Amino acid sequence: MSQSTGAQTPPQDLRLLYGRPAADWEREALPIGNGALGATVFGAVDTERLLINEKTLWTGGPGSAEGYDHGNGHGDGPGALEAVRRRLDRQGSLAPDAVAAALGRPRRGYGAYQMLGELLLERPGAPSRAEDYHRELHLGTAVAAVRHTENGVAHTRAYFASHPAGVIAGRLGADRPGATGFTLRLLSPHGGEVTVADGRITLRGALADNGLRYEAQLQVVTEGGTRTDGTGEVTVTGADSAWFVLAAGTDYADTPPRYRGEDPRERITAAVDRAAARGWQPLLEEHTADHRRLFDRVTLDLGGRTPAGRRTDELLAAYTGGPGSADRALEALCFQYGRYLLIASSRPGSLPANLQGVWSEGTAPPWCGDYHTNINLQMNYWPAAVTHLDETADPYDRFVEALRAPGRVTAERLFGTPGWVVHNETNPYGFTGVHDWPTAFWFPEAAAWLAQPMYDRYLFSADTGYLRDTAYPVMREAAEFWLANLRPDPADGTLVVSPSYSPEHGDFTAGAAMSQQIVHNLLTSTLEAAGILDEDPAFRQRLRDALDRLDPGLRTGSWGQLQEWRADLDDPEDRHRHVSHLFALHPGRQITADGPRAGAARTSLAARGDGGTGWSRAWKVNFWARLRDGDRAHRSLAGQLTDSTLPNLWDSHPPFQIDGNFGATAGIAEMLVQSRFGEVDVLPALPRAWPAGSVRGLRARGDITVDVDWADGRAVTVVLATGRTGPVVLRSGLLAGAYTVRARGGGAPPGMTERGRGTVVFTAEAGGRYVFTARP
Structure with missing residues (x-):
């Protein structure tokens, strides 16, 4: 795989800066993470708080007090489904309540993501406020830091989450010997037993709902001074500095049917022992090198600079999207923040990033902190390939693969067919069936959409081994499901999805645009993949036959719009946040900026307006970029920053939902480099607000790494580093004039x-x- 163009990269000083401690977790706390573990740092002077998350800590699933059936407890299965299909054939549409009554059932044992605990670091006698206070998160090193002065003594703290070591670490120090002291506690909303021995706090318990065992161990190490064990706490007095390492885990395993593995104690003990023995500085250096290996692959300069000392919350409050240099700096910072968050919340060996990445507060997170598969989980990984973070998609692939076994059961019980299926949302326990929320329970196209980023990952890497072993089996089995479940429309005989529902509004119909487009994308991509691998000739013919008869979901309606449904039902005053019927534009491939449906897509998108929740605005950035309208893409980005971004730069639905961060990062990349249909398209949607700048290290499909410098709105230099031998098609404005190569x-x-x-x-x-x- 091509990794670098070898071009010089400008220095990056990418920091989130604040002048006071965080008062609110969602809006102000700063996140660190290593994929499996996450922490949010408040930075208070007298009582520091770190909320700790471990991504497998979930209620629900097998053993839940509510019982658990993977969402498959829905009456007479295929018979109920066939009855709904017949009613749709007769009536044309059905209200969501009616379909939910026929096919849905109350959800049992679904569970929710849980906060593990809270690290409290109390400093007796410390003031609640201090002089020269400074709190920051350095994106380039993935270190959160706090500095302040008390009575002439400068105190410092630093925190990071190491992926190689599998721990969260923190250090406190001062510029006067013997001035470091605190009492540290580890608390959990789940109770559990807390023991202390030799400076190590151990928290151990089992969730009341499902018996999932969890454990956290925290070791305190001092340099000078004394360390005293207490009841549930460790106290440090008179130290020159002190530091701690924390590891945590559960006995969750991603293998059905039990979803249980080994007791976590042994591996947690080993992780803490190794990290504590290494020492703070070697641990920090290892962490920094590991993070930079990923983060430093891409740099972005949009021609802006942050004024010295300008706090991030002030920068955000002053942002207008106008021509100011500080606005350009904030946009570039948000681009890199999305990459930082993906590295921090999705590393090999962990579950994928959920609706809140890896960070959550309390025991009842919004939407259960789960995996919504009608866009949100997929959007989390839009930046992975294009912003040179391919490895972060490993947890996504493993998670999707783990859904296949329970998804086969749901396909057989609910549909009576082969293949695998998952609906609107899922959890780590293989929930692939349905519940009964009328407007958000039915979405069997989700498996097809989950397969799409995997094929796209292949297109970026050109790794046929990955295609053969990982992506294609998922795609093929999802395609088998749809070959068995498409049905002829009574009016014209074309193959349609029935019932189908365009998220998350309107009536149930047959052949809604998004349903047809997703299935078309899956069958087309699976046919391509089988051809690349030279496999399954009979299956390939079945795919061709189905595609010949499939309604592609592309109709232009009475007011020039791309229809959301087969019938011309679209309301030009509809401002719903979902613009699902433009899947064919992004992330799909059916609509191009120069193609016959581009005008209809543009009309629909313009009618929906620039509003919406955070993730919706991020999707619109990508839509407008694909339509080569950089100014409108930038307007959507500006709206997301002004209306849907919190002071700590987390995206707000509201509440906090991380997919908008990832979608915005992907959208900015899409404005600068696109690579569909065998072309590397440089600066396809450059807005007037970015007349000059540079980007290093973006990836294009075909295993190509791209650097671009531009000025006066056009490319000055384009550098391509190619990982494969073969033809390359480069499209760039600089080629319209004189150039050298x-x-x-x-x-x-x-x-x-x-x-x-x-x-x-x-x-x-x-x-x-x-x-x-x-x-x-």
Whole structure:
């Protein structure tokens, strides 16, 4: 895989800065994480708080006090479904309540994501306020820090979550020997037993609902001074500095039917022992190197600078989206913050990022803190490939693979067919069936959509081994489900999804646009993948036959819109946050900016307006970017920052929902580089607000890494680093004028020809580097 263009990268000083402690978890606390573990830092002077999360700590599932059936307890299964289909054939539409009454059932044992506990660090005698207070999160090092002065003594704290070590670590120090002292406690809303020995606090228990065992261990290490064990606490007095490491885990395993593994004690003890023995500085250096290996792959300069000392909350409050330099700096910061959050909440060996990443407060998070599969989980991973964070998608792939076994059971029990299926939302216990919330319980297209990012991951990497072993089996089985469940429309015989529902409004119908587009995308991609692998000739013919008869879900309606339903039901005054019928534009591939349906997509998108919740605005950034309208994409981004972003830069639905952060980062990348249909399209949606800038390290499909410098609204230099041998098509505004091109070793690449419209074709070599430079 091509990793770097080798171009010089400008320095990044990317920090979230604040002048006071956090008073509110959702709005102000600063997140650190290593994928499996997360913490949010408040930075109070007298009583520091860190809320601790471990991503497998979930109520519900097997063993739940409510009972658990994976959402499959729904009456007479295929018979009930067939009755709904017949009613739709007769009536054309059904109210959501009617379909939920026929097919839904109350959810049992679904569970919710849980906060593990709270680390309290009390400093007796410390003032509640201090001089020279400074709180920050450094995105480049993934370290949260606090500095303040008390009685002439400068105190410092630093916190990070190490993926290599599997721990959260924190250190307190001062510039006067013997000035560090505190009492540390570890509390949990779940009760549990707390023991203390030799500076180690151990919290151990089992969730009351399902018996899931959990454990956390925290070791305190001092440099100078004394350390005293107490009842449920460790006290440090007169130290020069002191630090701690914390590891936590549960006996959850992602293997049905029990979803239980080994007691976590042994691995947690080993992680804490290793980290404490290494020492603070080696642990920090290892963590920083690991984080930078991912984070530093991409830099972005939009021509802005943050004024020295300007706090992030002030920067956000003053943001207008106008021409100011500080606004450009905030936009670039938010782009990188999305990448930071993805690294922190999704690393190999953990569950994927959920609705709140890895961070949650309390025991009743919004929407259970779960995995919504009608866009939200997929959106979490939109930035992974394009912003050079391919490894962060490993948990997503493993999670989707783990859904296949329970999804087969749901397909058989509810639909009476082969294949696998999952609906509107799921949990770590393989919930693939339905519940009974009328407007958000039915979405069997979710499995097809979950397969789409996996095929896209292949398109970026061009790794046929990954396609064969990981993506294609998921795609093929999801396609089998739809080959068995598409049915002829009584009016014209085309194959349609029935029943279908366009999230999250309107009536149930047959063949809603989003349903048809998702299935079309799946069948098309599966056919492509089988051809690449040269497998399944008979299955490929079945896919072709189905695609020949499939309604593609692309109709232009009476006011020029792309219809959301087969019938022309769209209301031009509809401002619903979901614009689901534009799936074919993004993340799908059926609509192009130059294609025949682009105008209808533009009309629909404009009619929905620039409002919406955080994730909805982020999707609109991507929609407008795909339509090559950089100014409108930027307007959506500006709206997200002004109306749907909290002072700690978390996205707000409201409440906090992390998919908007990830969607915005992906949208900014989409404005700068696109790579559908075999082209590397540079600056396809550059807004006037970004007349000059640079980006390093974005990825294009076909295993290509891209650097771009631009000025006066057009590319000045484009550098492509290619990981595979083969043809490359580059589309860029700089090619409309005079330019020079140089391959590694000098001279132009072989077979280079111009196609017009600023497009050039050449044959790249694996490991090649090609520099296109506009002439003055």
